[in-house]
Amino acid sequence: MTDQNPIRRALLSVSDKTGLIDLGRALAKRGVELLSTGGTATALRDAGLAVRDVAEVTGFPEMMDGRVKTLHPAVHGGLLALRDDAAHRTAMDEHGIGAIDLLVVNLYPFEDTVAKGADYDTCIENIDIGGPAMIRAAAKNHAFVTVVVDVADYDALLADMDQHDGATSLVYRRKLAQIAYARTAAYDAAVSTWMAQAIGADTPRRRAVAGTLAQKLRYGENPHQRAAFYTDGSNRPGVATATQHQGKELSYNNINDTDAAFELVSEFAPDDGPACAIIKHANPCGVARGDTLKQAYQRAFDCDRTSAFGGIIALNQPLDGETAEEIAGIFTEVVIAPGADADALRIFGExxxxxxxxTAGLADPRAGALTWRQVSGGFLVQDKDTGHVGPGDLKVVTKRAPEPDELADLLFAWKIAKHVKSNAIVYVNGGATVGVGAGQMSRVDSTRIAARKAADMAETLGLDAPLTQGAVVASDAFFPFADGLITAAEAGARAVIQPGGSMRDDEVIAAADAAGLAMVFTGMRHFRH
Incomplete structure (x- = not known):
């Protein structure tokens, strides 16, 4: 093995032709012989480059609709032969196998085919076989072979060759080999994940997950933790696909909180009116509807002004200048919205x-997906919580049924409770949160904390009474005892939405009736741990 290996012969076979002609010309200028296949060879010839067909090298034409073209010892021997092994060199000479020093391959666009909703047979035909086989062979033999699988690496390849007089360095080849194996692993992960869904295998024996580096982060949750941000290729609107217009790079915590904010506000369709969610440490500290985005923001901000400082703001409609002016009044880490007008961009530019x-759109709160969470020695996989309820799904369990305005607030509060860390309690009054209790070990504590926050804000706003007076309350899971419901009633709640299902439901219903509350059961829980 030598540190530097000259590139004299290259095999190019790409589905994505971006940059192909420039690369081919650059290699030819450096005296590299070009081998190629199918459409890649045609594109290179059309550009006036001399290309030798792989079929000429193997002695076999492409066959079976292109399924068989590179799976041949003349190709794999050229990629796998150890140049410093006498027996390997003898075998190459005996069988007329020429060394291949550079492999440039990108694979059939399987992921794009699936994303476009192609049928089963079309997806199968877009599973690349020869490409991954060549990539793995070249990557294994990176002591002698350079393998490139990403268009983004073409310029760096040429730069390394120029730095080493037409050769590549071992350090660079090792780096490319790692990238190559990661690409074939991601490709296989995409195929296996799609096939599991296609055949209805909800819990396949093995699962694979892959991502593409989007950003190397300064640090993780804390400065002593290394971190990076990867995208999964799903193109779901949100922080992973958004355009950043200004400001320094997002941090680990920014990304996590921005995702939480945008997923929450996406529960509210733009056609149903403006909505705003303010998030702090992955929990909502204010969510509201309004006649305008500015009003929605103001009402969300007035739920908990203290926590909103340095928070994340998500909007369900494009940001306008008037709202931007209002938001600019306090320190905010991130604002995420489907769009922004020129006035908003100008105001935030300062x-x-x-x-x-x-983001150019909202996330679909009902679109199915999988969520992953690591534990020691493994990971948990589950369906994304896409559960929704409507008026027809609710069961009135008290003597008093909710009034129409109460029902609207109950459904609003229920959507928010889905995005609050358990144990979750959400007070809502007139389409705005007025108290949120999150992440407590007991539900009654969450109820008390939410009420206390409302009382604190009433004092800040100069109100005669907390806005929990006349509010509704949502609980993400059932009340195990009546104490939490009684606490909500004492805070002024007049209607309750909860899943039901406790052994003490009768006791809780009786307490609601005694307090004159209306209560509905959803039959659905929204734990968020």
Missing amino acids: KKNLRLLT
Whole structure:
């Protein structure tokens, strides 16, 4: 093995032809012989480059609709032969196998085919076989062979060759080999995941997950933790696909909180009116509807002004200048919205530390997906919580049924409770949160904390009474005892939405009736741990 291996012969076979002609010309200029297949060879010839067909090298034509073209010892021997092994060199000479020093391959667009909703047979035909086999062979033999699988690496390849007089360095080949194996692993992961869904295998024996580096982060949750951000290729609107217009790079915590904010606000369709969610440490500290985005923001902000400082703001409609002016009044880490007008961009342009992200759409809260969580020695996989309830799904269990305005607030509160860490309690009054209790070990404590926050804000706003007076309350899971419901009633709640299903439901219903509350059961729980 030598540190530097000259590139004299290259095999190019790509589905994505971006940059192909420039690369081919650059290699030819450096005296590299070009081998190629099918459409890649045609594209290179059309550009006036001399290309030798792989079929000429193997002595076999492409066959079976292109399924068989590179699976041959003349190709794999050229990729796998150890140049410093006498027996390997003898075998190459005896069988007329020429060394291949550079492999440039990108694979059939399987992921794009699936994303476009192609049928089963079309997806199968877009599973690349020869490409991954060549990539793995070249990567294994990176002591002698350079393998490139990403268009983004073409310029770096040429730069390394120029630095080493037409050769590549071992350090660079090792780096490319790792990238190559990661690409074939991701490709196989995409195929196996799609096939599991296609055949209805909900819990396949093995699962694979892959991602593409989007950003190397300064650190993780804390400065002593290394971190990076990877995308999964799903193209779901949100922080992973958003355009950042200004501000410094997002941090680990920014990304986590921005995702939580945008997923929450996406529960509210733009056609149903403006909505705003403010998030702090992955929990909502204010969510509201309004006649305008500015009003929705103001009402969300008035739920918990203290926690909103340095928070994340998500909007369900494009940001306008009037709303941007209002938001600019306090320190905010990130604002994410489907879009932003020129006035908003100008106003935020003066806030250098504020990050503005636009997504060109909301996430679909009912779109199925899988969520992953690591535990020691493994990981948990589950369906994304896409559960929704409507008026027809509710069961009135008290003597008094909710009034129409109460029902609207109950359904609003229920959507929010889905995005609050358990144990979750959400007070809502007139389409705005007025108290949120999150992440407590007992439900009654969450109920008390939410009520206390409302009382604190009433004092801040100069109100005669907390806005929990006349509010409704949502609980993400059932009340195990009546104490939590009684606490809500004492805070002024007049209607309750909860899953039901406790052994003490009768006791809780009786307490609601005694307090004159209306209560409905959803039959659905929204734990968020």
